[in-house]
Amino acid sequence: MAEHDEHSSFIKTPQQLITVVVLSFVVPIFGIIMLVQLVLNKPSADPGAMTPDAVAARIQPVGRVEFGAAGPAAGAAPRTGEELVKTVCAACHIAGIANAPKLGDKAGWAPAIKRGLPEMLKAVIAGKGAMPPRAGAADATDLELTRAIIHMANQAGGNLKEPAVAPAESQAKPAAKK
Ligand code: HEC
Known part of the structure; x- marks a missing residue:
């Protein structure tokens, strides 16, 4: 056991x-x-x-469409030349892409400045060389483009004055002009 x-x-x-x-x-x-x-x-x-x-x-969507978000809102103050140059023109004009006259380059800007502001504005509105019409800023008004030209030209030895523009004119959108 x-x-x-x-x-x-x-x-x-x-x-x-x-x-x-x-x-x-x-x-x-x-x-x-x-x-x-x-x-x-x-x-x-x-x-x-x-x-x-x-x-x-x-779960947010990968993209969204915002209407009226780009460019100045209706009634917003027109952008200054400096703003437009920084956000649009500098892309080409800082580095001098495709022979764009460089910012501050007196020799580069002299011929255009000599032709005068109206000619420069025409060139920007119509496009010139590698620069697309309205410099690619389809939402920019003529006043804003003018200011941007003046800003860049004056950085490069130009002595242009801001044009006196009637308030209504300053708000003219590209499509409404001409
Ligand atoms: C996509 C590149 C590009 C952008 C963006 C651009 N430019 Fe230009 N720009 C050029 C090139 C390239 C030339 C030289 C054109 C030529 O002479 O063949 C030029 C030339 C010019 C000229 C001289 C025109 C003349 O009469 O000879 C002015 C003024 C000018 N640009 C203004 C502007 C302004 C103002 C902006 C912004 C609102 C701007 N550009 C944005 C490429 C650009």
Whole structure:
């Protein structure tokens, strides 16, 4: 009988019994805790990921169309020459792309300045060489183009004055002119 007991159980001492009893409680409890943790943590890897803002940012469209966003809004003050030069003309005239007279280059600008502002304006409106009509700024008014020309010409040794333009004229849009 004693021999049989020896084979039927590996628990031989009270310490072993206690260890086995304790482990038989602790191990399943640990297992349950870890399962619960797994289930609770799964959807919220990033706690901020499901906030309405974060969701909206994720599903926002790749592009949107905004009407009337480009160029000066109707009734807005015409842009200064400097503004237009910085945003439009500088693209070509800083580096002198395709023989565009460079900003501040007196020799480069002298011939155009000599031809005079009306001729320069005509050239810009109609396009010249690699410069597209209206210098590519289809929304720019004649006044804005004039100011931009004056800004660049005066940086390069010109001495042109801002034209006195009637307020109505200053707001004239390209399509409305001529
Ligand atoms: C796409 C490049 C480009 C942009 C943008 C551009 N220009 Fe030009 N511009 C040129 C080139 C190239 C020339 C030289 C044309 C030629 O003589 O063949 C030129 C020449 C000119 C001239 C001299 C015209 C003449 O009578 O010889 C003026 C004035 C001028 N640009 C004004 C402007 C103004 C003002 C803007 C911005 C509103 C502007 N450009 C934007 C390329 C550009």
